[in-house]
Amino acid sequence: MVTLTGKTLNVEEVKRVIFQKEKVEVAAESMQDVMNSHAAVEKIVQDDRTIYGINTGFGKFSDVLIDACDVKELQINLIRSHACGVGDPFPESVSRAMLLLRANALIKGFSGVRPALIEILVAFINQEVHPVIPQQGSLGASGDLAPLSHLALALVGEGEVFYQGEIYPSLKILEKKGIAPLTLEAKEGLALINGTQAMTAMGVVAYLEAENLAFKSELIAAITMEGLNGIIDAFEEEIHLARGYQQQVDTAKRMRMFLSGSKLTTRQGEIRVQDAYSIRCIPQVHGATWQALDYVKEKLEIEMNAATDNPLIFDNGNKVISGGNFHGQPIAFAMDFMKIAVAELANISERRIERLVNPQLNDLTPFLSPNPGLESGAMIMQYCAASLVSENKTLAHPASVDSIPSSANQEDHVSMGTIGSRHAHQIIRNVNKVLAIELICAMQAVEQRGVEKMAEATRAFYDKGREIVPSITKDRVFSKDIEACAEWLKHC
Template sequence: MIELTGSTLTLEQIRRVCYEMETIQIARSSMEKVRSSRAAVERIVKEKKEVYGINTGFGKFSDVTIAEEDVAPLQLNLIRSHACGVGEPFPEIVSRAMILLRLNALLKGFSGVRPIVVETLAELVNKQVHPVIPQQGSLGASGDLAPLSHLALVLVGEGEVFDKGQICAAGEVLTREEIEPIVLQAKEGLALINGTQAMTAMGVINYLEAEKIAYQSEWISAMTLEGLEGIIDAFHPAIQEVRGYPQQIEVAARMRGLLQDSQLTTRQGEKRVQDAYSLRCIPQVHGATWQALDYVKEKLEIEANAATDNPLIFDDGETVISGGNFHGQPIAFAMDFMKIAVAELANISERRIERLVNPQLSDLPPFLSPEPGLQSGAMIMQYAAASLVSENKTLAHPASVDSIPSSANQEDHVSMGTIGSRHASMIIQNVRNVLAIECICALQAVEFRGIDKMASRTREKCVQLRSFVPSITEDRIFSQDIKQISEWLKVNS
């Protein structure tokens, strides 16, 4: 069980909650902060102080004063009117991460919600009740308003949830799970939707998947190196150390470890003086991707423990400040950076695929075909990889460079960070498929060279993969092989 404090949540803990369904509990000290913050909101309402989001309208309507008897209906109206997301829903695992992150933010004690709100969010996590949240419709500033409104709908017994692979009315599932819908009070609707939790939740899941494929790209490229009898000298520690990037040094060290007892790699001058960049520069290119991923991880862990709604309540309600912590620019930049960095793993992988299949670039059978001419072998797999790489180039265009004013120009600069996080997810899946294609080609190449000569670690992977993807002895529907390996990569290391 993981204890939430509002300040100490790590990506590893999020992984355990989202992938392993670990349960959570709320720290007692954090619940005290929630109670104190709520008492401040209730004093503001009672004393009829005019404070944005508590007894005023929203956005351009911030200058409209709301009567005390309408403060509660104001919050429900907000949730219903803002729940206008469109498109396919976020994956269920992202929905779960979104609840967790929104709960953690509220536990910081600056948002003014009642304890029942955070307790109900915790129930959703622990009973695995995950809202159906459309992916499109957020500008990534003023928070992820549309996506988080769909999350908030479930708290009041409206909207839809995932239920054993089906989509069901939230009210039915809450009744079955004995979760009592809440009636929103002053500020609570706004506190639930003013935040960056959609882009951050998607970003965290993206990071966890990107981290895995970055490691996988190393052992897959190591098999390719063996299939092409690549030169191991390029990974010598001295080369890496004189440049000085820790990530480059680490990639080269892992490559040496993967290939340490291989009889298929060569030394400088044995067969050629140097390899092409797609082999020789693996530490430099993959290492640069790791640099970007390290940056992304740092930003996601900060955001996962941030107060991102508006206004925020300080000094027991004596200080209530309207600011801009809901603006998603830090995560927007991180997601755009991730897109470019992860896409590069596919760019260089596709070039290695070309070297494996092109008879002008190696002494392997043309297109790794068992009968060149009669059998096309891996010819069109390279086409598919090239198509995915090209698609990634359009998806990698930064979303954060765009902004469209909203709310009658009151909200005149936005981040588009949620678009960036969605595109990053698409790129990651494309990269995984490209790596699956490289894997198929590398397996065929090392078989041609002799599996018994492989390094022990790459041979172990070869045996695992050959248990469900057979050698190419004749042409078949390779789409199925790509899918099988891609799905295997998604759940294995």
């Protein structure tokens, strides 16, 4: 059970909730903060104070006053009108993460919602009911308005949800589960959709996949090292301590561990004096990716515990401030950084693939073919890797350098952070396939060298990999091997 406090949620807890379906609860003191904050909103309505989003319109309509009798209708109108998302839905894992992060933000006690709203969010999580949320349509400032509106639609019984692998009308599943649809009260619609939970949820799911791939990339590179009789000296600790980057030191240490006991690696001068950069500089390049991932993780954990709606309520309602915490710039930058850093894992992997298949760069059979000429072997796998790497270069263009005004120029600078997070996820999926190709080629190369000479760690990974992709004894449809290996790498 993960206990939400609004302050302490971390990536590991999110991982357990998303992928292991761990249930959540709200800390009692946090629920008290929610009640206090809601009481402040009720008093504002009773006192007929003019507060943005409670009894005014939204965006450019912020100067339009709303009668007290219409504040509930104001909130449901907001959700319906802002549910303009288009395109394929986010993966269920992202939808689940959005529920979790929205609940965690609202229990901080700055948003003025009722406990009932928190309870339905928690019920959706614990009963594995996940809103269908289109991926496209958010500018990443004023919050993820369109995606979060689709989340809110599911809560009020007007949207669609994933349940047990199928899509249903939300109301049907609410009735099945005995959950009363939420009726929005003052500020609750705005509190639900003003926030960065779409980009942050997509970001944390992407980060978790990237973290797993970054570890796997080193193990795969170690098998490539063996397939190419790589020089182990380049990973000696002194070299990396001399530069001073801890992530580089750590990567080199893992490479030494993976290759410990291998009879397929060499020492400098035995076969060649130096390896190419894609081999020799694994700690420097992969280590730099880890530096970026550490930065991304830090920003995600701050944002997961942030109050990102507007306005925010302080001092029991005596101070209500309109600000801009919904602006996704910190996450937009982090997503763009992750895009570039993870794309590099594929860039360097593709160069290692080339060294494995190019007969001018090794002494293996050309293109690792069992019958060169008659059979092409891994020739076109390298083409596929090159295509994915090139696509990543386009996707890695920073989304955060763009902005476009909205709401009649009231909202005149936006982050595009949600686009950045989506592109990061696409890049990570492409990198996964490139690494799968490297692994397939590396396994074929070590077979030619002698798998009995492999290190213990790399041999264990090779044996598991061979359960997914059999040895290349003749040409076949390698697309199926690449997809199967990529899927395995995501979960192994």
